[in-house]
Amino acid sequence: MSRWEPDASGRLRQAAMELFVERGYEQTTVAEIAQRAGLTARTFFRHFADKREVLFASSAVLLDRLAEAVEDAPASASTMTAVLAALDAAAAVLGGQHETARQRYSIISANAELRERELIKLASLSAAIADGLRRRGVADPEASLAAEAGIAVLRVAFEHWLSGPADQDLARIVRQSFDQLKTLTATI
Template sequence: MGRWKPDARGRLEQAALELYGERGFEQTTAKEIAERAGLTERTFFRHFADKREVLFPHANPLRESLVTALDSVPVTAAPIDVVAAALESACGLFAERRELARQRQAVIDANTELQERELIKLASLVSALAEALRRRGVADPAAILAAEVGVAAFKVAFGRWISQPDQHDLARLVRDTLEELRAVTAGK
């Protein structure tokens, strides 16, 4: 395997995305990912439970970031504004990972099973946001609606961000998408 190099997890992630893009998700093995990264298969399994885990890690920094940011918004803010502030704050997680995000999404878009897993992940984000809103005293259905709408707007903005090379500011796209939603719901 050669001399030790840092960031085994990041190298495994990059190798997996490259292989998924070249050969497809189903045709790629954990062993091949490890070899591409210059690591052993055992090292792969120290970092990931399986090859899907590369795309959907158990620890979800986005979820944690959203809830933490949401909790820091003033209690006087409207539920949708609270969610919007949390989403904008979390955009920083993606700033240096745009190409990886684009590659990841291409793999997911090419595989129905992975699309289902992505929807489960998004539902988990909705649940976390709705629960955080409830802790702030927001009653249902307002908590659920604000969380659902916020995650839907984030998904649309994220898709635009990774597919349009001239779009550099994900937080701005989230704001713009929510503004477009406000215009649609206001009947403008």
């Protein structure tokens, strides 16, 4: 038998989610999370840079998927088509667990620190898309703009999806949002 229980990071995430749901983010200390996971606070900070980060561990995967999708888009695709491919990839990752996503979203919405962290994660997604576009030869104000607009579409679509029934298709809502943006910018 090994010296420690396996999957410390997973236990910490689990314990954190439970406690945040039970009593809220601010009312939960890192020491309590660690204790529930059978660890110490110091160890918590070895797995997560800070208390917020325990809720955002999965965002690295999402970033990779977006980057891949932009890279894999055909060379002939327009800038915005490549962005749409990235959004489809995001929808595939996010669109699976409606209830979990809702719960997580409600924890984040209730706390300013967490909303800030959420925004910077979204910004890093945008940066990854912009990066991919630049590698495709798209020049810079245009690459950033396309990426930012894409993330704006994703955000709005995601929130709309969350507020609706569980069986809706996120990718479809993303596509509708994009079309709406197209219409909006064209009507001036």
